[in-house]
Amino acid sequence: MTVLLSVQGVTKRFGGLQALTKVTFDLPEGQILGLIGPNGAGKTTLFNAINGVYPPEEGHIIFRGQEVTRAKTYTMARMGLARTHQIVQPLNELTVLENVMVGACFGQENHSLSNAYGIAEEVLEFVGLGIRSEQLAASLNVAQKKRLEMARALASRPKLLLLDEVLAGLNSSEIGNMVETVKKIRERGITIIMIEHVMKAVMNVSDRILVLDYGQQIAEGTPEEISQNEKVIEAYLGDPKLAEKLLKEE
């Protein structure tokens, strides 16, 4: 079991706000890690620390055996890390196809334009956006933009994929499709960290789960362990209001 990503004591502050406190975990190759926690727990911030958007104040991040704690986002991309954004970031005035070609051209495999064209077409079919490839990205709806984020990330043929709430805002049949897509991605041997609010989905696809609360890592374990963990139930699942909110989002 080789460790693909190792996060060691990562701490991140925004002014007086402690967004992450000594987060530590190892992610073996080929696994899906679910990352859960209430809104504002620091999940997106952890992604931002891993992929170089905000370098952490303390701690180390080791990816594919290399120290990458202060690496730039493009360095991480070229090393085989891809991510989606919770708030979608389409390249509006480019076509859907061109958006995905950017992923293929500048990711770790560094493809030529004509190769990227083929990869983009294939990936767009895979995520179900094939018929939209000539449209401008700006013209997609939110669910389609989430798929576009996914397609761009996949087109780079990453080793590690960070998915930030790809199910949020989708209806139940769209969620079903997306979960199937995530499983198919795993079958391709891609390691995944998945931030998700839809409990059923995340329990269903994850090998392990890590729970954040106010930047603290309050639990880590298999889905069964997490669903029975006292701290988690208290801080997160047990809170009646939050549970209600989560159900609504579902």
Next chain:
Amino acid sequence: MKSWQKHLGLVLPLLVVAGVVLWPIITDNVSARESAFTILKAIALASSLNILLGYTGYVSFGHIVFYGFGGYVGLYFVNDHGWSIWAGMLAGGIASGILAFLLGKAILRLRGAYFALATIGINEAMKAFANNFDLFGGPIGMVLNFSVYKAYGGAAEALKMTFYIMAGLTFAALLISHFVRSSKFGLGLLAIRENEDAAEVMGVIAPNAKTWAYVLSAIIPGMVGVLFFFKNGHVEPPVAFPLHSSIELLVMVMLGGQGTVLGPILGAFAYQGMRGYLVTSDFFKDIQLSVSGVVLLLIVLFIPAGAIGWLRHRIPVLRRVLA
């Protein structure tokens, strides 16, 4: 995508420029040649600026600095060291490219209005430098030794030759513009224009890509500067670094359509036509620049994508032809 389709967008730009080049040749008219020279110069400069403004999304208000600086360097070697116009142009292009490289490292990290302001500052600083640099003649500038033209068969022949060289430079600018746009490098630039942070997350090394875009957008203007000052027979600081020309270039690119190959060509054409009318009209001749300012304002307010961008949006089938 078939490879010929990729180059379909080059057809119209080539035809338009070929038309401008052939017009004075067919009519055999010296004043038509002067007009055509002015239009070709505008096309070459606007197309170069478009690489930075239209493809990369960085607004350079002082792009004329590369024309002035390259022109000075080239003319200096032609005049004081007896270099041929070819070698002089090469020197001017390289000098401007190096200047852009160094400036790029320093100011391309600025975004939006900060970058635009910095480019204005650089143009003014360069003008002040030329004013005080004795090797370039200080405030008096440089006057070309008339005997230089002898090598090209006299002044009349030399002037004729500059027209053909200008035509060559315009075609070169156009080809660079097209090949950047249809390359992987160009896709990276477009991604930066749309969302620089997202582009970097996808692996585009934005600092490098932006610097090379800046360099590419500076080389042709540097060569054009050498050619124009050679043709004029002299250069002085206000002629080399006119801020209003920078703004006119922006108007051309925005008018025709930033980020397309054809847009800056049509924009340069239309703008020069309008300008020709304005400067000869009694009413407008003193406020010609104000009119340009108003035109820029109207474009930004009502057709921010420019004429070609507007057409591409309205009629998607045209996208292949109007690249």
